[in-house]
Amino acid sequence: MRIPLIAGNWKMNNNIHESISLVNNLIQLSNDFNNNVEVLVCVPFTALYSIRKLLNSSNIKLGAQNMHYDEKGAYTGEISPLMLKEIGVEYVIVGHSERRQYFNETDESVNKKLKSSINFAIKPILCIGETLEQRERKIEKITVENQIINAFKDIKAEDAVKVVIAYEPIWAIGTGKTATSEEANEMSSFIRNVFKELYNEELAKQVIVLYGGSVKGENASELMNQTDIDGALVGGASLSAEEFIRIINFNQQYEKVNKEIL
Numbered sequence: 001m002r003i004p005l006i007a008g009n010w011k012m013n014n015n016i017h018e019s020i021s022l023v024n025n026l027i028q029l030s031n032d033f034n035n036n037v038e039v040l041v042c043v044p045f046t047a048l049y050s051i052r053k054l055l056n057s058s059n060i061k062l063g064a065q066n067m068h069y070d071e072k073g074a075y076t077g078e079i080s081p082l083m084l085k086e087i088g089v090e091y092v093i094v095g096h097s098e099r100r101q102y103f104n105e106t107d108e109s110v111n112k113k114l115k116s117s118i119n120f121a122i123k124p125i126l127c128i129g130e131t132l133e134q135r136e137r138k139i140e141k142i143t144v145e146n147q148i149i150n151a152f153k154d155i156k157a158e159d160a161v162k163v164v165i166a167y168e169p170i171w172a173i174g175t176g177k178t179a180t181s182e183e184a185n186e187m188s189s190f191i192r193n194v195f196k197e198l199y200n201e202e203l204a205k206q207v208i209v210l211y212g213g214s215v216k217g218e219n220a221s222e223l224m225n226q227t228d229i230d231g232a233l234v235g236g237a238s239l240s241a242e243e244f245i246r247i248i249n250f251n252q253q254y255e256k257v258n259k260e261i262l
């Protein structure tokens with residue numbers, strides 16, 4: 001069974017003080033959490049240590065937004081998987097489009113990071129997705145397929161299943177434009193098909209596929225209740241505890257909406 005995952009990607013926001021305050025708010029509101037959902041916050045490196053201590057008494061998981069693939073060495077300014085492990089980081093975002101766009105993240109480095117995070121037992125969240133231009137040229141599927149094939153080069157099925165996929169169409173990130181639930185579900189189902197071809201049907205059914213791109217409280221339930229979408233990678237809306245909780249509780253809203261309709 002695939003347990004839904006709602007992950008917040010704070011990006012380069014929140015100093016330590018603000019991070020602590022946001023997580024304290026989340027913990028306070030967490031009594032209202034939907035119990036069947038895994039909740040994760042991917043915070044800036046500088047806040048990881050303080051937030052780890054806060055989260056120890058909660059069910060919320062801790063993630064980083066990037067890492068280097070080597071365990072140590074002469075890589076000025078980088079953070080290694082060992083360093084993340086030491087703090088107790090459970091997840092790491094790999095290959096976010098902003099890293100591909102601004103920091104020369106390549107398919108090759110993404111592949112190395114996936115292998116390394118699996119090696120160090122940090123669960124990777126692999127981000128894939130097309131640009132607006134690629135969608136307009138109707139090459140969004142081949143783009144996503146190639147990103148998967150390259151990212152999973154030389155990764156065995158037993159490791160591949162540990163990777164969470166986040167489908168984030170670049171044109172929907174931070175723009176307020178969301179893919180329609182049909183578009184997002186169609187791509188998620190296509191992603192499962194790629195895994196079926198690359199590995200097997202069982203793995204295609206097991207892999208967790210998130211949607212990311214302007215997810216908010218008001219659109220979460222519709223997106224999350226699609227057959228092939230298992231959760232969300234949330235940017236802007238994860239910076240507000242109240243809004244993030246609305247997304248986490250997408251099922252309650254969904255049930256409420258359905259009851260109102262009935």
Ligand SMILES: O=C(CO)COP(=O)(O)O
Pocket residue numbers: 009096168172173174175176212213214215233234235236237
């Ligand atoms: O990039 C994202 C999450 O990784 C999405 O960001 P927004 O939710 O702000 O569009």
